[in-house]
Amino acid sequence: MVETRELRYFVAVAEELHFGRAAQRLAMAQPPLSRAIQQLERRLGVVLLHRTARAVTLTEAGSVLLREARVVLEAVEAAERRTRRAAADRPGVVLATKAGASSELLSKLLDAYAADPCAVAVEVVLCGPGEPESLLRNGRADVALLHRPYDSTAGFDTEDLHTEQQVVVLPAGHPLANRPHMSMAEVNALTDLPLPRWPRRDGSYPDGPGPQVRDYTQLTQLITLGRACAVMPESLRAQLRDDHAIVPVPDAPAVTTVIAWPPHSRSKAVADLVRTATRL
Amino acid sequence: MVETRELRYFVAVAEELHFGRAAQRLAMAQPPLSRAIQQLERRLGVVLLHRTARAVTLTEAGSVLLREARVVLEAVEAAERRTRRAAADRPGVVLATKAGASSELLSKLLDAYAADPCAVAVEVVLCGPGEPESLLRNGRADVALLHRPYDSTAGFDTEDLHTEQQVVVLPAGHPLANRPHMSMAEVNALTDLPLPRWPRRDGSYPDGPGPQVRDYTQLTQLITLGRACAVMPESLRAQLRDDHAIVPVPDAPAVTTVIAWPPHSRSKAVADLVRTATRL
DNA sequence: CACGAACAATACCCGTACGGTATCGCCGCC
């Protein structure tokens, strides 16, 4: 069977598309890396890379393996972390969620769970957009609150907790601030208040007119300054200040808060937490 | 990072709870296996097994790693298989489902998909209960038709296709065969016609009065012989012969047929197939 | 209580293969 070392090497080469740089990244010399990849190809009986003297490119099979190998490596990391945490019998649960989102639901959940006689300590990790997902995948978190359709729940077990409409947040005093509702088309047409750009998982930002934002603090400030508007779940209203106005956007997709956990590692504590959450 | 070899070794020991037998299973001698496990424990900084001269038992951390390691090893197998299949550019899709179940839906799906201009060959694998799930997990299949709540869809992406009530199948001429409906309690009370026992994933059978069955052929024959009854989705009626009677069981859980695929490996062919299925 | 069986750990040895250095061969490009 393929070893994780080989997969690590392959991922490095496939991402760099350059044996030299990949070797550097792996803190090793280039020749052994070349050989390791050749060996991997021989063992699989598959050509993974096309090499010319000028460029390295992935074959069809290579890009399949790249996707799969990333999954495997994340699973290995998760296995190590979960094992270590199980041994460090600090019997806590790590819950990850986006900073700012679902705060009311979260505090109700934590309160309700604390009342459970066999509750253990819950460590809450507040992170940026998209991060809870990867924390859950690589074993740094045991359970997460995610928000469909923005977060992908692929590969997790989930329970729906709450669904809500979205609203657009405008600077107080904006001409449209008193409208009873708006459509997404109207929101997109606000060229004076462009929607912000959130980072992608790799840290880069999509192109567009709006300002780059990393968290809700930045966002609310930008809205106050009249540089942006934002479409967000209604419950986030609690985070806002007086100088913001909100207008419902009925045709924006409803946001469902779900509690998610890795399907295999269903510890008692996670199961209790999930049960508590579904009974809120 | 932990190597898959170490995980394979650990799984063998954790399952056998005996270094000698585990070594035998791995086709190696016992001492290197002992050392490998020690090394794994050192690298993780965690005690995985309690050994006395008389018995080997898993620690808490050990049983966590056992679960995680199985997941990792399946993911590695899947990665290898998918890569090989991507290279063997026989651009087919493998669809797994329980033999006998959903046959009408399956043939409609295959017909509809074949009409798609960019359809590729679909290889259908009919298997026993519980198997489609593991085929999907270890990369032998690309997509599967599963049946909730009997099959676990944990860790897959799914789309619901069809929900139906269940019926109890009795030998024709049974005193209750003309009842308009029955409850699960009444079905369970049929001591002359016990429900059959299906194999678990490891191949063993649960205890109980009913006969052991492996497939629907066995089951229908046993029902004909008056040795068993069975609760199954209504659509399976098409598989039955005249000497069977069916009675609806409204309080049995409804069965939902879903199409499932591994969340990461979403090839175009699988996506097309899923889209076709949801539009049936 | 002593002996033996069972079993994991230790000691020791060997071969493979992994990683390093040096070099080659191939291909673009000034």
Next chain:
DNA sequence: GGCGGCGATACCGTACGGGTATTGTTCGTG
């Protein structure tokens, strides 16, 4: 045509994975 960049090849040392033999410990058992 020579030079530079890059992956492959050649060659070497060592570390580690695996094998055999043995020890040590702990139960049963006569």
